[in-house]
Amino acid sequence: MAITAHVAGIAATPYGRQPGRTALDWQAAAAGAALADAGLVAPDVDAVICGYATTAGHLMPADLLAERIGARPAIAHGTSAGGATGLVMLAQAVRLVRAGDARAVLVVGGEDRRSGQTTETSTRTLAQVGHAELEVPLGGTVPAYYALLASAHLAARRLSPADLAPLAVQMRAHAATTPGAHLTEPITVDDVLASRPVAEPLRLLDCCPVSDGGAAVVVTAAPAAVAVTGVGEAHRHQHLTEADLDDLGARRAASTALDRAGRTVDDVDVAGVYDSFTVTLAILLEEIGFCAPGTAGADAAAGRFARDGALPLNTHGGLLSYGHCGVGGGMAHLVEVVTQLRGTAGARQVPDAPRVGFVHGDGGVMSAHASAVLEVV
Amino acid sequence: MTVTHDACPSCGRRWTLPRTGCPSCGAAPRRSVSSGHGSVAAVSVVHPPSGASYVLVLVDLDDGVRAMGRGGPGLAVGTRVRAATEDGLLTFGEA
Numbered sequence: 001m002a003i004t005a006h007v008a009g010i011a012a013t014p015y016g017r018q019p020g021r022t023a024l025d026w027q028a029a030a031a032g033a034a035l036a037d038a039g040l041v042a043p044d045v046d047a048v049i050c051g052y053a054t055t056a057g058h059l060m061p062a063d064l065l066a067e068r069i070g071a072r073p074a075i076a077h078g079t080s081a082g083g084a085t086g087l088v089m090l091a092q093a094v095r096l097v098r099a100g101d102a103r104a105v106l107v108v109g110g111e112d113r114r115s116g117q118t119t120e121t122s123t124r125t126l127a128q129v130g131h132a133e134l135e136v137p138l139g140g141t142v143p144a145y146y147a148l149l150a151s152a153h154l155a156a157r158r159l160s161p162a163d164l165a166p167l168a169v170q171m172r173a174h175a176a177t178t179p180g181a182h183l184t185e186p187i188t189v190d191d192v193l194a195s196r197p198v199a200e201p202l203r204l205l206d207c208c209p210v211s212d213g214g215a216a217v218v219v220t221a222a223p224a225a226v227a228v229t230g231v232g233e234a235h236r237h238q239h240l241t242e243a244d245l246d247d248l249g250a251r252r253a254a255s256t257a258l259d260r261a262g263r264t265v266d267d268v269d270v271a272g273v274y275d276s277f278t279v280t281l282a283i284l285l286e287e288i289g290f291c292a293p294g295t296a297g298a299d300a301a302a303g304r305f306a307r308d309g310a311l312p313l314n315t316h317g318g319l320l321s322y323g324h325c326g327v328g329g330g331m332a333h334l335v336e337v338v339t340q341l342r343g344t345a346g347a348r349q350v351p352d353a354p355r356v357g358f359v360h361g362d363g364g365v366m367s368a369h370a371s372a373v374l375e376v377v
Numbered sequence: 378m379t380v381t382h383d384a385c386p387s388c389g390r391r392w393t394l395p396r397t398g399c400p401s402c403g404a405a406p407r408r409s410v411s412s413g414h415g416s417v418a419a420v421s422v423v424h425p426p427s428g429a430s431y432v433l434v435l436v437d438l439d440d441g442v443r444a445m446g447r448g449g450p451g452l453a454v455g456t457r458v459r460a461a462t463e464d465g466l467l468t469f470g471e472a
Contacts, residue, residue, distance in 0.1 A: 120426070123426075131394055131445075134394060134444075135445050137466065138445060138447055138466055140433065143423075144423045147421035147423065147433075148420075148421050148433060148435050150421075152419040155454035155455075197422070198424060199421045199424065199433075200421055200422040200423075201421070202421075239394055240445065241393050241394055241443055242393065242394050
């Protein structure tokens with residue numbers, strides 16, 4: 001009989017500028033909280049998968065974490081797929097459980113990305129997702145690569161930066177009522193357009209902050225309230241120069257996950273989609289098929305992504321406002337969607353008991369894509 | 378600075394960054410030299426935390442491949458450009 005994978009434990013720490021903890025400290029804090037949520041202790045875990053931390057650069061982060069928390073798993077390895085790492089690890093955990101090779105998999109990301117290094121070091125490290133000889137020496141940085149994507153996206157759809165700004169405004173509105181969010185002060189479209197240019201057409205409020213924090217989930221064969229009914233990945237390029245802007249991989253990853261679950265985008269009640277920049281979210285929503293081409297910002301402005309909208313999206317505030325601590329950044333979307341499906345989101349609970357959730361992560365420059373469908377059992 | 382790209386001798390596919398195999402058919406590619414002429418596909422003025430701002434562009438070359446470079450002044454999506462070398466960096470200026 002086929003084994004179903006469940007998400008039995010979830011945890012996200014507060015995100016923000018929180019000096020004093022190392023990457024391993026954040027990972028251990030998140031891991032402990034997720035295990036407690038699952039009603040397990042570390043020795044119960046038979047697989048540990050841990051994401052990279054740029055501030056640590058350790059050769060074997062999963063073994064390091066396992067020892068720290070008192071786990072002695074049969075399977076342990078690190079994972080590196082940029083911002084998609086969290087959902088790539090989830091997908092791997094689901095495969096291990098489905099195959100019968102593990103019954104309880106701990107998946108963890110955490111980093112002192114804000115406080116553990118200078119902004120210059122962080123920018124230089126992240127820029128290495130660009131080509132070492134033909135992109136980085138030109139002055140390529142992650143904001144610059146996404147700014148080029150934004151330039152092409154806006155030109156192809158005859159839009160202006162004001163058409164992306166409502167996505168930042170909605171994420172901030174979500175974060176205002178989320179405990180632990182990095183940025184909570186309300187903003188307007190005018191605030192976004194008046195903020196400092198980072199890499200035009202992207203301005204400061206089009207960009208996520210850099211945070212400290214961690215997130216973890218426990219994937220089990222044992223029943224839990226939420227099952228993972230489909231996962232999918234796509235890896236079409238590494239560098240922006242080689243990207244097919246009409247087929248970045250998001251649709252492929254999402255289709256694999258949705259097909260496996262027997263679902264379509266229309267079935268999704270609550271979603272968490274990677275939003276490192278406003279344009280990231282616009283491109284992903286449109287390529288996956290949640291929005292018609294060129295309409296993601298207009299949908300945000302119309303309230304479609306609000307808690308009581310047709311597609312509640314990143315209801316914790318996303319990377320843009322809950323914050324981005326590296327691998328944990330994209331995992332907070334997963335934690336939030338599971339929280340909503342459990343019906344335990346409190347003041348920010350999506351109404352009408354959502355039953356089908358969808359999450360998507362993007363790594364590099366739209367290089368690595370991972371999606372998952374989560375459903376109330 | 379010459380702009381180079383790969384071409385697949387088997388299926389004809391072309392791309393920019395060096396690969397050891399064609400992503401369509403797997404054949405070993407040959408390196409070719411581009412004319413360096415094309416149209417701007419994307420443009421950004423980058424403002425680093427310290428130092429002067431600069432322009433980055435993606436250019437769709439007439440050879441059917443895309444390249445990243447620095448950009449000269451006054452470029453917009455669709456502007457016709459040609460490749461040159463400025464300060465040792467591949468730079469596209471208005472043709």
